[in-house]
Amino acid sequence: MIAKRTLIIINPISGTQNKAFIERLIETYLPEDQFNYAIEFTVGPTHATDLAAAAAKDGFDLVIAVGGDGTVNETATGLIGTNTALGIIPIGSGNGLGRHLQISMNPSKAIKTFSESEVMKIDVCTANGRPFFNVAGVGYDALIAHKFAQMESRGFSTYIYSVLNQWFKYKPKKYTISTEEGKFKKRALMISMANGSQFGNNAWIAPNARLDDGLIDVCMLTKFHTLAAPALAFQLFNKTIDDSKYLETFRSAHFTVKQKSKIAHLDGEPFKLGKKIEFKVLPKALNIFVPKAFLHELHTEYSLSKFE
């Protein structure tokens, strides 16, 4: 077997784990006879995109992002439309895409699984031309992404602090949504555009979203009383939020959202995208390295759905 030419990109500031330790785990658990690898550390935002694009141009087989959803987004952006596959060692705060793909949150296990992984093609979504791979959004979660980016520390507890700190001040906003079928207005707390099924931390905003169906699951969360929050949180973590009367959903490959504010988030990272945001799908535009067990489950689901 020829070893796969592999570039490993580590974001030194993502998550809370020691990166020298991660480097040692890679040296210990990534077999060099299967993966002929080099390691690079990012020096700032978007560096991962440049590194990944250069590796793809150079004919690398695999580029592994070591970080959270932001690092995964920047690395994957450099690989869109190329044959080079994206791999993920999730060490961020949320790790939405990694969790959707059933990649272990234990770095040693995630690294060992590379020998047991295969390439799958997934959709890439864009918001005013900027790619996202997991979940984008406007409204409350976009505001949280902006606040979280301003915090000095990272990690889940900092995220929860940002969520609670804004909760009592925030009022739902009006949105105008235009699809190929028509136009409608909606007042919502937030609207999530889901390619993957969860925000991260097993918060499943679109439990039935598929990465390869050519569609975005649009999830509109309407206003709810604070007393309803515990039940809603339970549904979010229990993969049953689809049953909630506060969530309305539709699927589309191309639509626009008009809002008063200009802010949005793409894979948890804050962006000022403007008052009108056009969402599109680039079907199966990214090769991604996924655990065989995940692919097996996906194929089983496909064959079962044929009998439904």
Ligand SMILES: Nc1ncnc2c1ncn2[C@@H]1O[C@H](COP(=O)(O)OP(=O)(O)OP(=O)(O)O)[C@@H](O)[C@H]1O
């Ligand atoms: N060397 C660096 N110094 C500062 N920022 C960096 C560097 N390299 C990358 N970044 C930026 O770090 C940001 C956060 O990365 P990432 O999302 O991977 O980590 P996280 O926020 O801890 O995880 P999660 O997205 O799961 O919450 C990204 O927006 C990226 O642009």
